[in-house]
Amino acid sequence: MILLNNILEEMAGLLFSLANATETGTIVMESDWDYRIVEADGVFTIHQVFYGEDGEVDYYDEEPVSPYGESQEDLENDMVEIWAAFDKPVMRLVDDKLVED
Secondary structure (H helix, E strand, C coil): CHHHHHHHHHHHHHHHHHHCCCCCCCCCCCCEEEEEEEEECCEEEEEEEEECCCCCEEEECCCCCCCCCCCHHHHHHHHHHHHHHHHCCCEEEECCEEEEC
């Protein structure tokens, strides 16, 4: 079930990339994503952050995440990934860009 969820998440990311192709038709594919703590205006929330092949932030979901799962096990796995954000530096929103502390 975990493998299926990972595949579905990867497919969702690919579909998002296709839907957000640039005007020239160039499609930028993400190589990785994770959950990160983001501080903006003194408020801390957790977001999905997507990285390019160079490891730099390509984009992030503007809406904070909520744990989700189609089963208790899925929910627990999502929580584990969310908790991993606390082991990484906080990112700050500066001039509409995420920067790492």
